[in-house]
Amino acid sequence: MTPLERKKLINDVFEPKFGERILLIVDLPHDNIFDTASWKDRRKLAKDWYQTLKSMGEEKGFNVDFFEYLATGKPNGPLPELVKNKVRKSNLFFAMTEFSATSSLVSICQDEDSTTRGASMPRVERRMEETAMKADYTKIQQYATFLKIILDESIAAEICFSSGDKLFIDLRNREAGADKGECKQSGQIINFPSGEAWKAPYEGTLEESKKFGESKTQGILPSSYNGELVKYFVKQNCISDIFGKGKIASKMKELFDENDSRRNIAELGIGCNPSAVVTGNILEDEKAGLHIAYGMSTHLGGKVVSDLHQDISYSKGCPIEAFSVILLNKDGAKTNIIKNSELQYELLK
Numbered sequence: 001m002t003p004l005e006r007k008k009l010i011n012d013v014f015e016p017k018f019g020e021r022i023l024l025i026v027d028l029p030h031d032n033i034f035d036t037a038s039w040k041d042r043r044k045l046a047k048d049w050y051q052t053l054k055s056m057g058e059e060k061g062f063n064v065d066f067f068e069y070l071a072t073g074k075p076n077g078p079l080p081e082l083v084k085n086k087v088r089k090s091n092l093f094f095a096m097t098e099f100s101a102t103s104s105l106v107s108i109c110q111d112e113d114s115t116t117r118g119a120s121m122p123r124v125e126r127r128m129e130e131t132a133m134k135a136d137y138t139k140i141q142q143y144a145t146f147l148k149i150i151l152d153e154s155i156a157a158e159i160c161f162s163s164g165d166k167l168f169i170d171l172r173n174r175e176a177g178a179d180k181g182e183c184k185q186s187g188q189i190i191n192f193p194s195g196e197a198w199k200a201p202y203e204g205t206l207e208e209s210k211k212f213g214e215s216k217t218q219g220i221l222p223s224s225y226n227g228e229l230v231k232y233f234v235k236q237n238c239i240s241d242i243f244g245k246g247k248i249a250s251k252m253k254e255l256f257d258e259n260d261s262r263r264n265i266a267e268l269g270i271g272c273n274p275s276a277v278v279t280g281n282i283l284e285d286e287k288a289g290l291h292i293a294y295g296m297s298t299h300l301g302g303k304v305v306s307d308l309h310q311d312i313s314y315s316k317g318c319p320i321e322a323f324s325v326i327l328l329n330k331d332g333a334k335t336n337i338i339k340n341s342e343l344q345y346e347l348l349k
Contacts, residue, residue, distance in 0.1 A: 001129035023090035027071035076309035093118035119192035132193035135275035143272035147197035151176035167219035195273030200302030224319035261306035266297035278317035289315030290322035
């Protein structure tokens with residue numbers, strides 16, 4: 001993507017304005033959080049965006065700042081107060097980080113009287129400027145809007161994975177959200193590149209269960225870590241047990257034992273960016289199909305607070321695919337939104 005194309009993209013999606021304070025933030029390796037080639041290139045990409053934004057600022061009359069902080073080491077680990085204060089003082093931010101900061105950034109943008117909007121871009125890669133970022137965002141806005149409507153009308157999802165496993169997700173009593181790739185008003189936050197709709201499952205917290213009963217989410221959530229198959233047994237919307245014979249399975253058991261809130265099934269998301277390419281990078285992989293997350297859900301309309309939020313992608317081309325996703329609607333109808341591992345875009349027109 002040329003600087004001119006990047007300027008057009010930023011104008012089309014974010015529309016920075018005269019007098020605004022623009023902030024670009026990156027996280028840094030430290031101690032036992034080691035640097036990687038992709039992380040280094042991301043920081044270079046951030047500098048390229050910084051230069052593009054500075055050029056735009058000279059033309060449009062806005063200020064641009066660049067800020068670095070020590071990485072949290074966890075996906076959606078809480079941001080340090082110093083970083084959050086910098087973001088609060090900005091009107092528009094771009095977070096090109098190694099470790100996702102989305103949950104902290106959402107809370108800032110959704111604060112009462114917030115004047116901040118921005119993009120969370122965890123593990124963004126330069127090549128995405130030629131794939132998912134070059135999508136037709138007019139169409140993505142349409143797809144995401146229709147997906148949100150469908151999810152709002154859904155009370156459950158039946159998922160069949162290519163591994164042969166099945167998972168039922170309870171979607172009652174929750175409001176869906178959509179990331180349409182449009183971020184021009186204060187309070188908005190998008191994941192960029194964009195294109196998805198999501199819904200937090202009904203978790204059946206103590207207060208909720210008295211009125212609506214326990215969560216009906218149950219089944220098996222499979223995952224592949226560099227070829228090692230790990231299966232999460234889910235009951236009442238929580239990961240109750242882990243099956244796997246390798247080192248990763250042992251590490252994941254330790255991860256969940258450290259903090260029970262991490263066991264929460266936090267999100268059912270469906271990507272709707274036709275230009276998204278599956279490569280193993282969750283930021284773009286999840287925009288191509290189904291993804292499911294565990295951990296924190298409050299930033300997506302759920303009830304569980306945790307110290308992380310981790311997505312697992314099941315798009316076509318991932319090691320494990322969501323072969324079929326059927327949404328059960330309030331009126332008893334069923335919508336086969338993903339069939340043969342592919343999103344049925346004709347239902348979104």
